[in-house]
Amino acid sequence: MSENYTSMINPTLEQLLQGGKYNRYELVIATSKCARMVTDEYVKQREYAEKLISNRETDKSLASFINSEYRDEKAVKIAIKNLASHEYEIVEESRGQNLD
Secondary structure (H helix, E strand, O other), X not given: OOOOOOOXXXXXXXXXXXXXXXXXXXXXXXXXXXXXXXXXXXXXXXXXXXXXXHOOOOOOOHHHHOOHHHHHOOHHHHHHHHHHOOOOOOOOOOOOOOOO
């Protein structure tokens, strides 16, 4: 490979691991938890919109009630972006503890 190799993902894995501060396992767990929160928020917004539409309380479309980022992007992609921008942080309080 050439030295000018660029990553296909942005941010890079090294950036997400914050220079070795976290391991890949911690990153996967954090990403999945963030993605679940994004999915839960999408479902909440969709259910609210469906309720309004079924009760004929609005004439707006279903899509207009849902945050466009949640509607148009994959939950994992949003989660990675939120972790990279430090909107969500990996909590270290349970690192190294026996979780039995």
